[in-house]
Amino acid sequence: MNQKQLDILGHTHQLFMEKGYVDTSVQDILERSGISKGTFYKYFSSKSELLLSLLSSLQESLILQREKVAIEYKGDNQKVFEEQIIFMLSFAEQNKIPEMIESTLVLNEVKTFQYIEELKAATFNWIYERLQQIFPSKTSPYLFDGAVLLEGMLNNIFKMNKVLNHPLPIEQIVRYCMKRTEEIVIEVAEQKEQLFNPSVYSAVFNEKTESHFSTELTRVTAKLKRVIENKLTNEEEQKKSLEFVTFISDELLQNDTEPRTFIIQSSLLSLEKINTLAQTKELEEYKEVVTTLTRHAS
Amino acid sequence: MNQKQLDILGHTHQLFMEKGYVDTSVQDILERSGISKGTFYKYFSSKSELLLSLLSSLQESLILQREKVAIEYKGDNQKVFEEQIIFMLSFAEQNKIPEMIESTLVLNEVKTFQYIEELKAATFNWIYERLQQIFPSKTSPYLFDGAVLLEGMLNNIFKMNKVLNHPLPIEQIVRYCMKRTEEIVIEVAEQKEQLFNPSVYSAVFNEKTESHFSTELTRVTAKLKRVIENKLTNEEEQKKSLEFVTFISDELLQNDTEPRTFIIQSSLLSLEKINTLAQTKELEEYKEVVTTLTRHAS
DNA sequence: GTACATTTTATACCAATTGTATAAAAATGT
DNA sequence: ACATTTTTATACAATTGGTATAAAATGTAC
Numbered sequence: 001m002n003q004k005q006l007d008i009l010g011h012t013h014q015l016f017m018e019k020g021y022v023d024t025s026v027q028d029i030l031e032r033s034g035i036s037k038g039t040f041y042k043y044f045s046s047k048s049e050l051l052l053s054l055l056s057s058l059q060e061s062l063i064l065q066r067e068k069v070a071i072e073y074k075g076d077n078q079k080v081f082e083e084q085i086i087f088m089l090s091f092a093e094q095n096k097i098p099e100m101i102e103s104t105l106v107l108n109e110v111k112t113f114q115y116i117e118e119l120k121a122a123t124f125n126w127i128y129e130r131l132q133q134i135f136p137s138k139t140s141p142y143l144f145d146g147a148v149l150l151e152g153m154l155n156n157i158f159k160m161n162k163v164l165n166h167p168l169p170i171e172q173i174v175r176y177c178m179k180r181t182e183e184i185v186i187e188v189a190e191q192k193e194q195l196f197n198p199s200v201y202s203a204v205f206n207e208k209t210e211s212h213f214s215t216e217l218t219r220v221t222a223k224l225k226r227v228i229e230n231k232l233t234n235e236e237e238q239k240k241s242l243e244f245v246t247f248i249s250d251e252l253l254q255n256d257t258e259p260r261t262f263i264i265q266s267s268l269l270s271l272e273k274i275n276t277l278a279q280t281k282e283l284e285e286y287k288e289v290v291t292t293l294t295r296h297a298s
Numbered sequence: 299m300n301q302k303q304l305d306i307l308g309h310t311h312q313l314f315m316e317k318g319y320v321d322t323s324v325q326d327i328l329e330r331s332g333i334s335k336g337t338f339y340k341y342f343s344s345k346s347e348l349l350l351s352l353l354s355s356l357q358e359s360l361i362l363q364r365e366k367v368a369i370e371y372k373g374d375n376q377k378v379f380e381e382q383i384i385f386m387l388s389f390a391e392q393n394k395i396p397e398m399i400e401s402t403l404v405l406n407e408v409k410t411f412q413y414i415e416e417l418k419a420a421t422f423n424w425i426y427e428r429l430q431q432i433f434p435s436k437t438s439p440y441l442f443d444g445a446v447l448l449e450g451m452l453n454n455i456f457k458m459n460k461v462l463n464h465p466l467p468i469e470q471i472v473r474y475c476m477k478r479t480e481e482i483v484i485e486v487a488e489q490k491e492q493l494f495n496p497s498v499y500s501a502v503f504n505e506k507t508e509s510h511f512s513t514e515l516t517r518v519t520a521k522l523k524r525v526i527e528n529k530l531t532n533e534e535e536q537k538k539s540l541e542f543v544t545f546i547s548d549e550l551l552q553n554d555t556e557p558r559t560f561i562i563q564s565s566l567l568s569l570e571k572i573n574t575l576a577q578t579k580e581l582e583e584y585k586e587v588v589t590t591l592t593r594h595a596s
Numbered sequence: 597g598t599a600c601a602t603t604t605t606a607t608a609c610c611a612a613t614t615g616t617a618t619a620a621a622a623a624t625g626t
Numbered sequence: 627a628c629a630t631t632t633t634t635a636t637a638c639a640a641t642t643g644g645t646a647t648a649a650a651a652t653g654t655a656c
Contacts, residue, residue, distance in 0.1 A: 010506070020406050022406055025612085027611065035633080036635065037636090042633085043614070043630080045615095047615090061611065102400060105320075105400045105404075124458075148455050149454070149478065152452070153451055157450065160446050163415065183485055187481055195470070197457070323641085333604085334607095335605085336602060336603085336606085337603080337604055337605080339644070
């Protein structure tokens with residue numbers, strides 16, 4: 001993400017908040033950003049990729065600031081947690097994150113849906129972890145349920161609050177929900193009444209944190225592929241290169257088994273040996289993302 | 299809604315469930331329904347109107363069947379309620395209602411958003427009413443909160459359940475949530491801890507049940523307007539007619555005060571006196587909806 | 597059965613939109 | 627000063643929702 005991209009992203013964020021994704025045309029973005037079409041499609045492969053990049057950067061910012069809250073705000077762990085929740089709710093509302101996420105539905109792409117699922121899972125995951133730090137360990141088998149309930153209560157109360165004439169302060173909502181969650185968790189722990197077995201956990205969150213890099217990968221892959229298809233005149237070389245790139249993507253994006261890093265590295269080397277590709281910035285960018293992703297996954 | 303419209307609606311429902319609203323082109327609908335473009339636009343003014351009609355008819359069917367459950371299923375009131383919730387969740391999932399509702403976001407029309415809000419409010423409203431019938435009266439000031447919490451818990455657990463490898467039966471989820479709601483409601487009643495004051499109720503649901511007829515109204519109004527604009531050659535007559543129609547819509551669709559039925563009736567009479575409009579089926583349909591709506595509202 | 601009215605079809609068309617292609621101009625690096 | 631990259635401007639293709647219209651099919655009244 002260079003400065004130009006961030007610049008476009010900023011203007012687009014404005015537009016999406018004003019008119020929504022669907023009613024913002026690429027033309028609007030060009031005018032607001034003061035760039036031409038060519039420049040836009042140089043930095044983003046499509047309007048939908050732009051939306052995903054935006055969501056990705058917002059998520060990054062949210063996580064960063066959420067951790068900052070934990071550092072700056074002094075108090076017992078539960079109070080800090082409440083403060084973090086308050087921040088997250090406010091941040092999401094101010095930046096119209098729910099609306100952005102809903103916009104992704106029009107894209108109708110499996111890949112996008114997966115990414116959104118991962119975003120949501122990451123938030124739930126964080127809540128679940130925090131509850132484990134806050135509540136007594138005897139309640140721990142019931143905290144998965146507790147996290148689901150807390151998230152659901154918060155979301156629904158927040159929605160209701162938005163349509164009311166005299167909305168309540170977020171602080172009050174969060175405190176109320178925390179109290180209820182605490183009572184529930186203690187009660188179900190006594191009654192030993194469990195809904196979800198937390199072992200489902202791993203099934204849901206397996207490798208899901210790689211999501212950010214996954215979208216980066218699809219982006220740089222698309223770019224590199226275009227270079228290959230346009231610049232490589234030798235048909236056999238083109239075919240070979242595409243085979244490598246496709247292999248690497250498949251290897252990194254499937255979640256079932258570990259990616260075979262050595263084969264990936266060797267594929268990268270082979271790609272570099274193709275003269276027309278060597279030293280192109282597209283390949284450099286591609287290499288960077290791929291190596292980060294392999295290191296991260298192992 | 300005549301047979302042809304229902305027929306188109308059925309085929310469209312299939313398509314929307316298979317590919318979603320966005321990826322279903324009008325062309326697809328024409329082919330699946332075996333009709334031509336002209337016929338389609340005779341019965342539906344736009345693709346988006348079709349979606350709203352579909353949602354409207356699904357909602358109608360849901361309410362009907364939900365009442366049927368109450369009649370057929372014998373047991374104490376709470377058990378019946380649980381059974382109704384189970385039905386609603388299953389019905390919504392089978393007919394992909396959440397997906398349909400999410401699709402409406404791409405339309406980006408205030409009117410549509412309002413209609414969706416009303417749909418959601420109607421469901422919440424029903425839950426709230428049912429809780430009041432089920433739980434002891436001393437908890438009544440806390441049942442608005444209870445309804446919000448119950449709805450939120452159900453939604454979030456249901457979502458989580460869908461992404462799991464081994465989903466739980468809906469029955470178990472509903473029972474669990476009902477138990478938790480009961481415990482919460484009793485607890486907050488003892489502690490006298492209220493979040494929302496139920497007086498906000500009227501503010502939210504004021505006249506909202508008219509929603510079905512509202513969409514009907516917009517539909518027939520659009521049709522009549524087209525007739526006026528195309529068939530009335532006398533410019534003054536055209537202007538006059540449009541003024542009447544606009545007035546009636548505004549009067550019926552605003553929620554702040556009661557519609558002035560006598561002026562509406564007189565406007566209808568004036569419309570009938572215009573020769574070119576008299577006895578057109580568009581005007582007949584229009585009259586029917588308008589009179590139903592005034593009767594209902596008074 | 598004929599004449600008229602309505603419904604339906606087929607098709608051409610318009611406007612808007614996303615995305616591609618390309619040549620010229622401007623900016624930047626060396 | 628020259629070469630390379632970036633950026634612009636613009637034309638273009640493809641798809642879509644929606645309108646317009648003439649011809650064909652169907653229904654209806656006499």
